[in-house]
Amino acid sequence: EPEVTQTPSHQVTQMGQEVILRCVPISNHLYFYWYRQILGQKVEFLVSFYNNEISEKSEIFDDQFSVERPDGSNFTLKIRSTKLEDSAMYFCASILGSSGYTFGSGTRLTVV
Amino acid sequence: RKEVEQDPGPFNVPEGATVAFNCTYSNSASQSFFWYRQDCRKEPKLLMSVYSSGNEDGRFTAQLNRASQYISLLIRDSKLSDSATYLCVVNPRSGGSYIPTFGRGTSLIVHP
Numbered sequence: 259e260p261e262v263t264q265t266p267s268h269q270v271t272q273m274g275q276e277v278i279l280r281c282v283p284i285s286n287h288l289y290f291y292w293y294r295q296i297l298g299q300k301v302e303f304l305v306s307f308y309n310n311e312i313s314e315k316s317e318i319f320d321d322q323f324s325v326e327r328p329d330g331s332n333f334t335l336k337i338r339s340t341k342l343e344d345s346a347m348y349f350c351a352s353i354l355g356s357s358g359y360t361f362g363s364g365t366r367l368t369v370v
Numbered sequence: 371r372k373e374v375e376q377d378p379g380p381f382n383v384p385e386g387a388t389v390a391f392n393c394t395y396s397n398s399a400s401q402s403f404f405w406y407r408q409d410c411r412k413e414p415k416l417l418m419s420v421y422s423s424g425n426e427d428g429r430f431t432a433q434l435n436r437a438s439q440y441i442s443l444l445i446r447d448s449k450l451s452d453s454a455t456y457l458c459v460v461n462p463r464s465g466g467s468y469i470p471t472f473g474r475g476t477s478l479i480v481h482p
Contacts, residue, residue, distance in 0.1 A: 291470075293472075299474075300472055300473065300474040300475065301414060301457065301472040302472075303471065303472075314469050347411070349413055349414070357419070358404050358406075358416035358419055359416065359470060360416070361413040361414050361415070363412070363413050364412075
């Protein structure tokens, strides 16, 4: 079964540092998403990406965040200057059309 | 009113029991609906899509009530392995793109 792959599985970073979270969506999927889930809280939408550009973003996705699809397969989320409150699980997801979303196994980001 | 609401539970049931969860949504223009299962510290995994006519997959039955704006999930003959958090996901179309909104999840604990 096709998978969405995320790396790294766990990232520890110091406050103020930049991090890049990587995702390889399912190859024929068209829409890509980043979500985050703070421990014990709900899954929150960050950004959606279609046709090589951002299609929607939430209030959480401020100027500290950016996304790229640098080479047609990878889909990255960059946090420029991490804050303690950025500590969360970050999930990448992709979808072909109106079928269900396939999530990657997530990156646990810990900001210290 | 929150966009997607679920009773957080936990629902604590014995093996073999039948348990039902509801999820209400506020956006009447919502297009598609899903139930996901999330195990502790893991990614959400698609359990089933929810169709207007209702659908069944083994012990799981999902139904949609557009008039009352809720979806339901029924689990028959609960197994220990059904213990997880069940996430309701609603897809309100926004400007032609899909931005799925998650409920907080309902926790199910199946005990021997």
